[in-house]
Amino acid sequence: xxxxxxxxxxxxxxxxxxxxxxxxxxxxxxxxxxxxxxxxxxxxxxxxxxxxxxxxxxxxxxxxxxxxxxxxxxxxxxxxxxxxxxxxxxxxxxxxxxxxxxxxxxxxxxxxxxxxxxxxxxxxxxxxxxxxxxxxxxxxxxxxxxxxxxxxxxxxxxxxxxxxxxxxxxxxxxxxxxxxxxxxxxxxxxxxxxxxxxxxxxxxxxxxxxxxxxxxxxxxxxxxxxxxxxxxxxxxxxxxxxxxxxxxxxxxxxxxxxxxxxxxxxxxxxxxxxxxxxxxxxxxxxxxxxxxxxxxxxxxxxxxxxxxxxxxxxxxxxxxxxxxxxxxxxxxxxxxxxxxxxxxxxxxxxxxxxxxxxxxxxxxxxxxxxxxxxxxxxxxxxxxxxxx
Amino acid sequence: xxxxxxxxxxxxxxxxxxxxxxxxxxxxxxxxxxxxxxxxxxxxxxxxxxxxxxxxxxxxxxxxxxxxxxxxxxxxxxxxxxxxxxxxxxxxxxxxxxxxxxxxxxxxxxxxxxxxxxxxxxxxxxxxxxxxxxxxxxxxxxxxxxxxxxxxxxxxxxxxxxxxxxxxxxxxxxxxxxxxxxxxxxxxxxxxxxxxxxxxxxxxxxxxxxxxxxxxxxxxxxxxxxxxxxxxxxxxxxxxxxxxxxxxxxxxxxxxx
Ligand SMILES: NC(=O)c1ccc[n+]([C@@H]2O[C@H](COP(=O)([O-])OP(=O)(O)OC[C@H]3O[C@@H](n4cnc5c(N)ncnc54)[C@H](O)[C@@H]3O)[C@@H](O)[C@H]2O)c1
Ligand SMILES: [Zn+2]
Ligand SMILES: [Zn+2]
Numbered sequence: 001x002x003x004x005x006x007x008x009x010x011x012x013x014x015x016x017x018x019x020x021x022x023x024x025x026x027x028x029x030x031x032x033x034x035x036x037x038x039x040x041x042x043x044x045x046x047x048x049x050x051x052x053x054x055x056x057x058x059x060x061x062x063x064x065x066x067x068x069x070x071x072x073x074x075x076x077x078x079x080x081x082x083x084x085x086x087x088x089x090x091x092x093x094x095x096x097x098x099x100x101x102x103x104x105x106x107x108x109x110x111x112x113x114x115x116x117x118x119x120x121x122x123x124x125x126x127x128x129x130x131x132x133x134x135x136x137x138x139x140x141x142x143x144x145x146x147x148x149x150x151x152x153x154x155x156x157x158x159x160x161x162x163x164x165x166x167x168x169x170x171x172x173x174x175x176x177x178x179x180x181x182x183x184x185x186x187x188x189x190x191x192x193x194x195x196x197x198x199x200x201x202x203x204x205x206x207x208x209x210x211x212x213x214x215x216x217x218x219x220x221x222x223x224x225x226x227x228x229x230x231x232x233x234x235x236x237x238x239x240x241x242x243x244x245x246x247x248x249x250x251x252x253x254x255x256x257x258x259x260x261x262x263x264x265x266x267x268x269x270x271x272x273x274x275x276x277x278x279x280x281x282x283x284x285x286x287x288x289x290x291x292x293x294x295x296x297x298x299x300x301x302x303x304x305x306x307x308x309x310x311x312x313x314x315x316x317x318x319x320x321x322x323x324x325x326x327x328x329x330x331x332x333x334x335x336x337x338x339x340x341x342x343x344x345x346x347x348x349x350x351x352x353x354x355x356x357x358x359x360x361x362x363x364x365x366x367x368x369x370x371x372x373x374x375x376x377x378x379x380x381x382x383x384x385x386x387x388x
Numbered sequence: 389x390x391x392x393x394x395x396x397x398x399x400x401x402x403x404x405x406x407x408x409x410x411x412x413x414x415x416x417x418x419x420x421x422x423x424x425x426x427x428x429x430x431x432x433x434x435x436x437x438x439x440x441x442x443x444x445x446x447x448x449x450x451x452x453x454x455x456x457x458x459x460x461x462x463x464x465x466x467x468x469x470x471x472x473x474x475x476x477x478x479x480x481x482x483x484x485x486x487x488x489x490x491x492x493x494x495x496x497x498x499x500x501x502x503x504x505x506x507x508x509x510x511x512x513x514x515x516x517x518x519x520x521x522x523x524x525x526x527x528x529x530x531x532x533x534x535x536x537x538x539x540x541x542x543x544x545x546x547x548x549x550x551x552x553x554x555x556x557x558x559x560x561x562x563x564x565x566x567x568x569x570x571x572x573x574x575x576x577x578x579x580x581x582x583x584x585x586x587x588x589x590x591x592x593x594x595x596x597x598x599x600x601x602x603x604x605x606x607x608x609x610x611x612x613x614x615x616x617x618x619x620x621x622x623x624x625x626x627x628x629x630x631x632x633x634x635x636x637x638x639x640x641x642x643x644x645x
Contacts, residue, residue, distance in 0.1 A: 005643030017641040024633045055643035072632065090631035094499050094586065106631040111623060112616070124635060136640045144640060147631070 002388065003057045003140035004367045009047030010375075012058065012368050020136060020144035025072030028148030030084060034161040035062035035139050035364070037384045038169055039195050039262070040309055042375050044129070049311060051113060051131040059139025060086035060126040061168045063161060066152075067142065073149045082152035083167045083344075084145055085336030088124040088135065091150035102333035107147060108133045122333060139367060141388045153340040156348065162385065163347055166200070166354040170383075172339035174200025174260070177307040178208050180330035181256035188212040188249050190297060191231070192290045193260035194222035196357050196383045197307055201258050202229045203352055214248060216241055221380040225356070245297050253299030261290040262308025295322050306331035360384040491594045494618045498626045502557040502580035502587040505629060509576055510560055518624035518634075520617075533562075537570075545570055571595065591622055 003017045020029060038061050043049050063083040066076050076082070089096050089104035096104050104123035108114060111121035113131045124146070127137020136143065145152060155164045178201050181189055189205045191198050194217035205213045206229070215226035216234045223233035234244050245254055294304050295318050304327055322329070346352050359382040362370050370384045498505050508514055512533050516522040523536040523544070531551040536544060547568035553561040553575070561575035574593035581587065593614075627634050 001641070003641060003643060005645060007643070007645035011645075013643070013645065015643040015645075017643050020641050021639065023636060023639050026631075026633055053642075054645040057641060057643065088635075090627075092499060092630045092632075094497070097499070106627045107635050109635045109637055112620065133635070134637045136637070136642070140641075146635060 001141035002364060003136070004059060004364065005054075006044060006052055006056045006058050007054055010045060010372075012045065012371050014365055014367055015055075017055075017057065017140075020142050022068060022070045023144065024146060025070040026147050026149055027070040028073055028076055028145045028152065029067040029069075030062075030064040030082065030138075030143050030145055030152070031067045032062050032064040032138055032141060032143060032388050033081075034064070034165050035059050035386050035388070036165055036168075037061075037139070037367075037370060037374050037386070039197060040128070040169075041371070043262070043309060043311070044127075045371055045375055049129045049131075051110075051129045051134075053130060053134070056127065056129075056134070057136035057140055058127040059137035059143075060128055061165065061170070062126075062138030062143060063155070063165050063168060064138075064143075066148075069148060075149055076152065076154075080152075080154050081157070082154055083164050083340065084126075084138065084143070084152045085167075085172075085340060086126055086128075086169045087333060087336045088126065088133065088146050089150060089337055090147050091337075096150075096337075099335055099338045101335040101337040103335075110134060125333070139364065139386060141364070151337065153344065155344065159347065162355050162358060163353065164344065165385065166196075166357070167340055167343055167347070169334070169336070170196045170357075171200045171204075171343055171352075171354055172336050173197050173307050173334040174202075175204040175207075175339055175343060176334045177201045177258050177260060177305045178204035178210075180305040181205065181208075181210075181258065181303050182328075183208045183210050183256065185209060186211045187255040188214065189256045189258065190214040190216065190245055190254035190294070191226075191258040191260055192216045192294060193262075193308065194219065194226045194231075194233075195260065198222075198258075198260035199225060199229060199357050199382075200354075201260050201307065202226055202231045205258075206230050207346070207351065212248065214245065214254065219377060219380075221359075222382060225382065228356070241293055242297050249299070253297055254302065255299055256303040256305060257294035257298045259290050259294050259304065259306045259308045263291065263310045263314070292316065292318055295327065298325065298327055300325040301327070303328045303330060305329075307334070357383045358385055362386055364388045490614060491592060492614045492618045493590065493592045494615065494622050495588055495590045496619075496622045496626050497581070497586050497588050498629050499586040500629050502578045505587045505589060506557045506560070506578050508629060509625070510554070510556075518628055519621045520624070532565075535564075547572075589622065589625070591618060593618065 001017060001019050002014055005013055005015045005017070007013050022029060040060070041058060044052060044058065066078055066080040066082060068078060069076050087102045087104070088107040089101040090106040093105040095101070102123050105121070107124040108121045109124065110130050110133055114121040117131065122132070124133025124135055126135050126143070127139070135146070153167070174197050177197070178189065183189065183205060187210050189210045191201050191205070191213065194215045198215060198217070202213050202215055213231040214234060215223060215231035216236055217223050217226070218235055218237045223235060227233050232248065234241055290308070291306070291314070298304055302325070306329065347354060359380060360370060360373070362384065364386045367386055370386065373379055374381045374384050512525045512527055515525050521537050523538055526534045528534050528548070533549050534546065535549055536546050538544065547564045547570060548566050549562045550565045551560070551562050553559055557578060557580065559575065559577045563573040564571050572593065572595040574591065577590040579588040579590065624634055
């Protein structure tokens with residue numbers, strides 16, 4: 001089959017690889033009909049996530065049709081149309097049973113690696129480095145889905161791929177980011193990053209009852225999309241973010257702040273370690289700036305919610321401000337399985353049409369080109385869909 | 389990665405002199421990945437620190453030098469002073485009448501009732517499903533079993549074992565018998581938790597690595613870092629119990645760059 005392979009920093013190639021097959025009883029094989037490129041894929045593309053190996057198949061946002069199921073999968077059959085959550089979870093462990101799906105104990109074959117780095121392992125992820133399990137991803141024609149009896153969700157025929165594909169990651173991710181803000185009536189939520197995750201966080205915050213949502217970025221097209229979703233846009237190149245947020249909240253500050261940008265430069269690869277030392281030496285990079293700014297701007301007793309990916313160590317985190325104001329921090333990989341059904345319901349009921357975020361559609365063969373375009377934020381690119 | 393076997397050794401079956409105990413077990417307290425990170429980060433700090441010939445710069449260089457040293461030697465004086473270790477080996481051992489030289493204790497919580505967890509382990513023929521270097525265990529009598537493992541160079545190593553203690557839902561322990569080449573012993577205790585929180589599984593194994601060729605055999609069977617192997621075998625046990633299968637990526641497609 002054809003699959004997009006990681007061949008090193010800024011080098012991805014569509015190659016012919018073996019077809020995947022059922023390995024474990026709880027596996028399913030899915031023929032992919034639509035897949036997407038995520039901001040998280042850019043961290044791999046830019047070489048910031050350690051434990052990638054040349055030839056790894058990328059992609060964690062995908063959906064398709066079940067081709068075959070293992071003996072342990074009773075709830076799916078050949079021909080079912082499914083969306084597949086990007087986190088892989090067993091459904092039976094302490095964490096899965098507490099809805100902490102991305103903390104699953106049993107789905108990472110390389111648990112020891114993450115344990116060494118973080119103290120404990122998280123769940124396996126599709127196409128996201130060997131530390132996260134090394135599972136082949138879904139920017140391909142076919143994919144093997146482990147624990148398919150608890151992950152994939154059947155989607156109704158009347159909804160087309162483009163309406164449900166974002167249930168595989170960015171809609172739940174934006175939604176959990178907003179949910180983590182514990183939004184109360186009248187609240188203001190400020191969201192850094194108007195990429196796809198930021199866009200869904202804006203709409204989710206609105207759905208969860210935020211009175212005022214503010215979106216901070218510097219790409220006009222993205223800020224325009226944010227405004228269309230009901231947010232007040234701030235271009236951080238034109239305005240002082242802190243001052244503007246105080247103006248918008250009567251001097252009190254936002255009740256919650258979401259960092260939907262993340263911090264590429266902090267991994268454990270040698271170059272990331274070097275960046276880390278640089279960050280310590282020269283104070284900060286732009287991206288560190290987001291988390292600091294979110295902490296700085298948040299009102300006393302407020303919440304800082306972090307869906308943006310961090311991988312290593314942070315320097316110059318204003319812990320004094322966080323402590324002094326009694327902030328709450330919420331973060332992590334999305335507990336995907338918890339959100340699939342309720343968010344599908346929102347789509348089905350027409351409360352949100354996730355297609356708004358799509359700016360580019362291409363063939364899987366053009367994936368390398370589309371990665372470069374999305375990474376460079378060229379051609380006003382916000383979200384790319386690929387068809388095998 | 390090698391595996392471990394439990395079995396409680398009667399003292400008189402062991403004749404390994406103390407000097408053959410690997411001393412590094414006592415001295416290393418910084419784990420492998422952390423050591424690599426330590427060397428890298430330390431090197432960078434030295435470089436960056438020396439570039440800036442200021443007081444903080446020199447301090448950074450000094451910290452960097454310390455990180456490189458602990459990374460290279462695997463020993464951190466601060467860890468030592470604080471009595472912490474990131475080597476996967478516990479020094480805190482369950483009390484046991486036997487006095488073997490190497491003991492490893494690991495605990496993992498399995499999200500199943502104690503009875504079920506005990507029953508799976510008690511069926512000794514299940515052990516090779518999660519103990520990586522066991523080929524097979526056959527039950528030969530009410531209390532006896534025959535164990536077959538793969539040693540170095542695919543050499544097959546066999547021994548007989550005997551149950552020492554067996555309390556349903558609580559404990560199973562056993563030891564090798566009959567002049568085994570690889571005398572070893574082990575015990576697994578099950579502690580059922582309240583509120584449906586599953587069962588703590590405490591594993592203790594003991595062995596005394598002899599010298600020479602047999603020493604190498606031990607190293608292969610029980611691993612250079614026995615604690616890590618026990619942990620991995622225990623993790624596989626938990627995965628089988630909870631998820632019903634072992635997560636794997638063996639046999640999946642991979643590109644060629
Ligand atoms: N937690 C999860 O499970 C999860 C899931 C998906 C994505 N993510 C992460 O979410 C983040 C965003 O993903 P995306 O797909 O939207 O990526 P993206 O790259 O398309 O968007 C990031 C946006 O942040 C903006 N930005 C950069 N610096 C900024 C600053 N100083 N102030 C304000 N905005 C700034 C960029 O202009 C860009 O528009 C990434 O880190 C991604 O890895 C996390
Ligand atoms: Zn993603
Ligand atoms: Zn689980």
